[in-house]
Amino acid sequence: MEKRSNGMRPFVEPSLKKETSLEDVALAPLASDVPSVASAADAAIRIQCADNAVRAVLQAWADSLRLRTPVAVVLDIAIGTEYPECEGMLFRQPGVVFYTGRRGAVCARWETARASATLEPGSMTASITLSSAALARLDECAGVFLGAILVVLLRRVGWHYLQGAIARGPEGRGWLIVDEPGVVKSATALFLREGRRGRVVVMAAGTPIVSGPDVDTWSEGLIDPDVLAFVSVGTNTATRAEALASREALALLIRSAAGVMIERALAQGHLDLLGRLARQARSFRVQLAPELFTRLDGLQELIA
């Protein structure tokens, strides 16, 4: 907005534009193919369960995530059918619903088979009850339900969730690739880490968009993105990139960080972190065309 000589600017009518609802946006399951993330303490995810066989299966799953968390995270598993008392719904994703529990707790239910979790405020332990039906689908339960519980627990130590992928290109720039929901299914999980300027901790990889022999992909645990690319698959013959304003980029980032809605006390910090990320990087909406896969440097040339 242009300033006048006395510092006053022409008045523009205040406006409000609804971007979208986050109710239909899912948290992706945590992938097992993740780089190790360095931290001060060699903490881990610990499974507690009286049933040794169940504990062994779930501990193997937890170990496969290779998360070295700043503090220990405990999933305390009981076998049963009792659901905790829940109040209002906080957030729904396919198969998993989060509720407000008693005294500020977060509760979650798996809808595929009876399973529930209670996360007391500030605690790094989730109390989880799995029914026999859930035990019969233990791998699915771990990937979908327990993975969603971990996302909420890790948020409490400042690891905020964002669905995307990251790479460092051959030119040295850090790339954060965010797929528009429902378009590129190979979405991966990231966490933004508090206390650093928009720093991203890589938790998973998967999209082939900028991977290739010339790209040092996924080898670094921490990348400060210089470029945010919001990708979709186009029908054109050539890949296209359109620059986005920071505000537009932030609106799109929120779509990939729907967990921002869970736990009010953490929402402002999560939102501020996404804002920093949108401010620090140049952002582009990218429509991918098949030619990109035969000319890997095409995207970098577009955003040079």
Next chain:
Amino acid sequence: MSAYYQRHPGLRLTSVEDEGIVLQLDTHSYYSVNETGLLILEALRQPRSADQLVDALLERYVATPEYARECILRFLATCHGSQLVVRLDAA
């Protein structure tokens, strides 16, 4: 008698390049606001009347008070309908 307005408790707000992104945690919706809308929502950390908002905006922008007030009331009504602001008891 003039109504006072304040941010809804479910509102979270952050700014980028003089514009804002607003989350409504209860309705799971989010919005973008322009520069003047951001200024109003930032001012509504504390209860404010429409007249107080007019004064705040006219410290920075050029407009007639009548036009500014009309625009602000329209914006407040939109925000109220979206559960972004609450209308408090008249003082």
